[in-house]
Amino acid sequence: MAKQKGEVTIQIVTSQIVRDAILPISILSLALLTDGPWCPLRHFVGIPCPTCGMTRAYRALFRRDVSEAFSMHPLFWLVPILLSIFLLRRYNHAAKKIIENGFFWGGIITIFVIVWCLRMAFLFPNKAPMDFNNNAVVYKLLNNASSK
Numbered sequence: 001m002a003k004q005k006g007e008v009t010i011q012i013v014t015s016q017i018v019r020d021a022i023l024p025i026s027i028l029s030l031a032l033l034t035d036g037p038w039c040p041l042r043h044f045v046g047i048p049c050p051t052c053g054m055t056r057a058y059r060a061l062f063r064r065d066v067s068e069a070f071s072m073h074p075l076f077w078l079v080p081i082l083l084s085i086f087l088l089r090r091y092n093h094a095a096k097k098i099i100e101n102g103f104f105w106g107g108i109i110t111i112f113v114i115v116w117c118l119r120m121a122f123l124f125p126n127k128a129p130m131d132f133n134n135n136a137v138v139y140k141l142l143n144n145a146s147s148k
């Protein structure tokens with residue numbers, strides 16, 4: 001039996017949503033399965049990056065510990081909003097406009113940098129997730145060089 005026009009349209013839209021969701025969901029899954037040590041800045045230099053703590057924030061959220069989630073990363077709630085806008089961009093004109101707006105992304109990056117500066121000022125270097133990594137590659141090399 002031939003498929004109805006509406007049925008075919010629904011299948012195309014569904015397959016686009018699945019295709020669009022694979023990359024963000026894969027990145028999110030990888031981030032949730034691994035934790036802090038995989039951050040390149042923290043691993044090599046020792047200082048946390050602007051997104052450090054995001055994984056631990058979601059782990060806390062999955063345990064329904066909202067205050068711990070905010071203390072691990074105050075901007076964790078922005079991720080599902082950004083993800084929704086990204087996924088809706090093909091079907092919603094306003095979402096497409098937002099995704100293509102450089103000022104929007106500039107604003108998001110600025111917010112992350114400001115929050116990172118505040119977290120560095122108040123939490124670094126002792127309070128997780130903004131703690132210093134004493135096993136960082138550069139830090140170990142500098143320590144070895146100065147001890148010789």
Ligand SMILES: [Zn+2]
Nearest residue numbers: 039049051052
């Ligand atoms: Zn990081």
